[in-house]
Amino acid sequence: MPSxxxxxxxxxxxxxxxxxxxxxxxxxxxxxxLLAALLVGVAFLRVSPL
Structure with a gap:
C-alpha cells in the first residue's frame, strides 16, 4: 500500500x-x-539568593 x-x-x-x-x-x-532558556537562566540568577 503506497504511503x-x-x-x-x-x-x-x-x-x-x-x-x-x-x-x-x-x-x-x-x-x-535558546533565547527563552537564557532569559529564564538570567532571571533565576538575579532572583536567586546565591
Whole structure:
C-alpha cells in the first residue's frame, strides 16, 4: 500500500515550499528556545539568593 507522504504524489511546488519552510523554521525554533532558556537562566540568577 503506497504511503500518503510519497513525494511523487505531491506537486513539486508544494514540496519546495515545505522544504523552504522547514529550512527557515527549524533554526528559528532553536533560536527562540535558546533565547527563552537564557532569559529564564538570567532571571533565576538575579532572583536567586546565591
Amino acid at each position: 500518503a507522504t510519497d513525494d511523487e504524489d505531491r506537486p513539486p511546488k508544494r514540496i519546495t515550499v515545505a522544504r523552504r519552510y522547514q529550512r527557515i523554521e527549524r533554526p528559528l525554533s532553536y533560536a527562540v528556545a
